[in-house]
Structures are given as C-alpha cells and as structure tokens.
Amino acid sequence: MMNRLLPTSTAGSLPKPSWLAEPETLWSPWKLQGQELTDGKQDALRLALHEQQQAGLDIVSDGEQSRQHFVTTFIEHLDGVDFAKREIMRIRNRYEASVPSVVGAVSRQKPVFVEDARFLRQQTKQPIKWALPGPMTMIDTLYDGHYKSREQLAFEFAKILNQEAKELAAAGVDIIQFDEPAFNVFFDEVNDWGIAALEQAIAGLDCETAVHICYGYGIKANTDWKQTLGSEWRQYEAVFPKLRESSIDIISLECHNSRVPMDLLALIRGKKVMVGAIDVANHSIETPEEVAATLRQALQFVDADKLYPCTNCGMAPLPRQIARGKLQVLTAGAALVRSELASC
Numbered sequence: 001m002m003n004r005l006l007p008t009s010t011a012g013s014l015p016k017p018s019w020l021a022e023p024e025t026l027w028s029p030w031k032l033q034g035q036e037l038t039d040g041k042q043d044a045l046r047l048a049l050h051e052q053q054q055a056g057l058d059i060v061s062d063g064e065q066s067r068q069h070f071v072t073t074f075i076e077h078l079d080g081v082d083f084a085k086r087e088i089m090r091i092r093n094r095y096e097a098s099v100p101s102v103v104g105a106v107s108r109q110k111p112v113f114v115e116d117a118r119f120l121r122q123q124t125k126q127p128i129k130w131a132l133p134g135p136m137t138m139i140d141t142l143y144d145g146h147y148k149s150r151e152q153l154a155f156e157f158a159k160i161l162n163q164e165a166k167e168l169a170a171a172g173v174d175i176i177q178f179d180e181p182a183f184n185v186f187f188d189e190v191n192d193w194g195i196a197a198l199e200q201a202i203a204g205l206d207c208e209t210a211v212h213i214c215y216g217y218g219i220k221a222n223t224d225w226k227q228t229l230g231s232e233w234r235q236y237e238a239v240f241p242k243l244r245e246s247s248i249d250i251i252s253l254e255c256h257n258s259r260v261p262m263d264l265l266a267l268i269r270g271k272k273v274m275v276g277a278i279d280v281a282n283h284s285i286e287t288p289e290e291v292a293a294t295l296r297q298a299l300q301f302v303d304a305d306k307l308y309p310c311t312n313c314g315m316a317p318l319p320r321q322i323a324r325g326k327l328q329v330l331t332a333g334a335a336l337v338r339s340e341l342a343s344c
C-alpha cells in the first residue's frame, strides 16, 4: 500500500477547534447543537485533514473530530448500556471514575462512524487510518451488571466492532486501528482471551489492521502512574510473543521519551510497527534530530520497510499550535532517516 519508506501517521486524535469544543479538555462538551454540530464536526474533520496534509503526513485520519472520547463515543451508540446508571470503577487499575452500566445484551442498531469515514474518503486519495476502541479497553470503562464476565462482554463487543470494521473497510478505510491501552495493564487476561477477542474483531477484514498499545494520554493520572513503573518499562514484553503470532498486521507503540527498552521490539519481528517518536505528554516540540534518533534506535529491531513513524498516543488534549508543530517535526525527523536509508 505504501510507496515510500517510513510512512508517517498519528496515533489518532488531534485537538478540536475552540468553536467546536472546549480546548485541552477530555470529554469536552460540544459548543454547537443539531445541524450546526453535524456541520461543525465535518468542518473540523476537514481542518484536521488539512493540517496533516500541510505537515506532510503519509497516512491521514479524521483526527477523531466527531467524537468526545475514543471509547465513550462508540459505546454511546450501542444498545444495552445505560449512561444514566453510573457506578464507580477503577479504570486500568489507575484512577476511579463514574462509569455507565451494562444493563442488557449489547448490540449495534446502526453504523457509528461509517458516514464520517465515507466523508473523509471523499476528501483525499491518501491512505486513511480509522481508530476504534479495542474490546478489552471498552469493558474496562463499564460496570457490567448483565454478563458479569469480562471475557464474555469483550467477545460481545468484538462481534460489534467486527460489524463496524467491515463497513469502515467497505467505505474505503485502508487501516483499521484498535486502541488497546488496557493491553499494557491486564497481562494475564490479554494472553488468556484479550488477543483472541481482538482476532474476533478483525475476522474476515480485507483491509490492514493495527493495534495501538500505549501508556495513555498526557493527563495527570497517566503521568503519575508512569512515575511508579521504575527505570525500565517492560510491560510490552508480556504481550508481544502472543501478538507476534496473531493476525494483526501493525502494532502501534509508545517509544519516544518512554522507558521502554527498544530491544523489546525484537519480540515482534515480522510485524509492521508504528513507532511513537513524538511525546504527547509535554508541550515542548521535539527537534527533527530527536525524532530521528528514536527512529534509528527502532531500526535496530524493525526492518526499514516495516517501520511507520507515529506519535506516542493521541494529541486531543494538546494546544493546537503545539500539536501542529509536533506533526511537522514528525515528518521532518522521518525525512532525515529516510535520506540516510537512501544513501546507504
């Protein structure tokens, strides 16, 4: 699909314009309503695409402009979940949150993002990537009073995600990415049934598939958690062997400014790797040389034709001009390494 080495992309979300939603805020309420909101989301998608194109990204996305949150918005469109019935739960063993309840069988009555994907497809001929929440991350943000089984609920969500993903692929999406930050926390469950649930979500898809596993947005709960992880972050080590055997095409990871030992990437040799070379948890813009240094390290363990420079995670909570600067430096850093590869 890609006609040049080191194709660049983002992990997913980009900041929203201030006329659409409160900036630098997760779950930010919309500032528009009705048809104005529908039109506003499409205009924001066009802007997000334009900024990616101006920065020279090779694989583009909607910047998640039509969703309030990468997990919640998808679940809001499903039957079986009561958003008025809240319970306090710990999210990824990290922080407490008031979450909605599963009160009956979960199902998808109609497509969630397919119209948005069709709209993005109309705007560009570039390869497009679309993010969906992964099954394990979805169950981790809900209180389950119906199935009373994390595994069963994950497989029910995987079936729904598979329906959505097939329609996204038919709408012209080139890469469907499942966001699974929960894979970095529940290692036993990932190996017992988490990867199997992911396989269910991608079954029969005729586009490429990716799984994004990160250490989260740059919000305080996550940066505090990172402080407790010690000098070497070896979480990926627990899930890589089984992921390597899975049929997922691409694995998207947090690498830049992290304490992930780069040699862990050898455990997924053969897979395409989206290497996070931009830190989303600070407001300082990397230099092209810093981005290039991370990519060069990754190249010791990932073949050049399988390395996809990317951001560590989504950039929704960042100020727009910072996110724009980070997009530009991502492509500049990739260009540096690309020219080195061409000359050797």
Ligand SMILES: [Zn+2]
Pocket: 011, 181, 212, 213, 214, 215, 216, 217, 312, 313, 314
């Ligand atoms: Zn992420």
